[in-house]
Amino acid sequence: MTSKRAKKVKEASSKAQAVASFSQDAKAAMASAKMDTAPAKPKVGFYGITGCAGCLLSFIFNEDEILDLVNAVDLKAFPFIKEVNPDEQFDFIFLEGLVADAEDLEVAKKLRANAKVLVALGACACTGCVPAYRQFSLKENYEHLLYRKEAHLQDVKPTPVDEHIKVDFYIPGCPPDKQQIINFIKQALLGKAPPAYTSPVCVECRRNGNACLLDQGKPCLGPITVGGCHAVCINGGMECWGCRGPTTDMNLGLMIKILREKGFDDKFIQDRMRTFVGLKLPMLERVIHGEHNT
Numbered sequence: 001m002t003s004k005r006a007k008k009v010k011e012a013s014s015k016a017q018a019v020a021s022f023s024q025d026a027k028a029a030m031a032s033a034k035m036d037t038a039p040a041k042p043k044v045g046f047y048g049i050t051g052c053a054g055c056l057l058s059f060i061f062n063e064d065e066i067l068d069l070v071n072a073v074d075l076k077a078f079p080f081i082k083e084v085n086p087d088e089q090f091d092f093i094f095l096e097g098l099v100a101d102a103e104d105l106e107v108a109k110k111l112r113a114n115a116k117v118l119v120a121l122g123a124c125a126c127t128g129c130v131p132a133y134r135q136f137s138l139k140e141n142y143e144h145l146l147y148r149k150e151a152h153l154q155d156v157k158p159t160p161v162d163e164h165i166k167v168d169f170y171i172p173g174c175p176p177d178k179q180q181i182i183n184f185i186k187q188a189l190l191g192k193a194p195p196a197y198t199s200p201v202c203v204e205c206r207r208n209g210n211a212c213l214l215d216q217g218k219p220c221l222g223p224i225t226v227g228g229c230h231a232v233c234i235n236g237g238m239e240c241w242g243c244r245g246p247t248t249d250m251n252l253g254l255m256i257k258i259l260r261e262k263g264f265d266d267k268f269i270q271d272r273m274r275t276f277v278g279l280k281l282p283m284l285e286r287v288i289h290g291e292h293n294t
């Protein structure tokens with residue numbers, strides 16, 4: 001492997017780890033955001049760039065707890081539901097979506113400058129999610145889908161936000177687990193960093209008593225995917241597609257071997273693994289071709 005390529009893989013691998021485990025220096029930012037604002041309520045903003053608003057809705061769907069929560073923080077900005085959204089300094093900004101055009105980039109940089117703590121909310125922000133799959137596709141396959149009418153839209157390579165701005169914390173998932181967002185805010189109110197969930201989806205899946213879909217010949221990515229979603233897809237009979245990102249200690253080679261034994265070809269395996277987190281698996285092609293161990 002060339003030293004340039006090795007450096008790229010190392011960088012991408014450390015970002016993948018950050019998605020799963022939160023960045024270390026963010027803990028200091030969290031403590032500072034709490035310290036500087038006490039006893040005033042922390043100022044919070046929820047914003048979206050290119051995405052489907054599902055992550056923002058995930059927060060709103062906490063109907064049992066949201067009223068208590070919005071009393072405990074100063075929910076200053078939430079353009080999805082509020083008309084007046086001041087442009088000022090925030091203690092916490094939750095950002096949904098990925099960078100897919102020049103305006104996204106501008107907004108992301110502005111929000112970063114306005115935030116003591118910036119949280120990437122959901123798979124689009126954390127990994128690029130499905131929209132970033134375009135990076136693995138031929139232009140003729142998606143060109144007809146690009147917006148033509150809005151002249152101001154300048155297309156850029158679809159990328160997770162940490163390719164452009166510093167991210168303090170990651171709340172993964174498409175959409176993220178609604179309770180995880182609430183728990184994050186509760187911990188933030190105490191000035192604490194939220195605990196990172198590092199076990200694979202299989203742990204929650206088995207705890208829930210599900211029959212294993214891999215055993216039934218279905219291409220479940222639970223063994224290499226960070227849990228914390230209560231194995232919601234498997235509970236509903238669908239296999240895990242890996243939306244919460246790879247675990248830090250995944251055995252990618254073994255996962256590929258198992259899927260091959262179940263009859264899936266390399267093209268299928270590569271496409272499935274790239275759907276949600278392709279940009280966080282820069283080693284995938286080399287592992288498939290036996291040139292890399294993990």
Ligand code: SF4
Pocket residue numbers: 050051052053054055056096097121122123124125129173174175176
């Ligand atoms: S992560 Fe999923 S739910 Fe959230 S904006 Fe992207 S596509 Fe929508």
Ligand code: SF4
Pocket residue numbers: 201202203205206210211212213214215220221222223231234240
């Ligand atoms: S169904 Fe998927 S997540 Fe559940 S135990 Fe099997 S491989 Fe793991």
Ligand code: SF4
Pocket residue numbers: 173174201225226227229230231232233234239240241242243244245
């Ligand atoms: S089971 Fe897999 S695909 Fe489904 S929400 Fe959890 S991590 Fe995402």
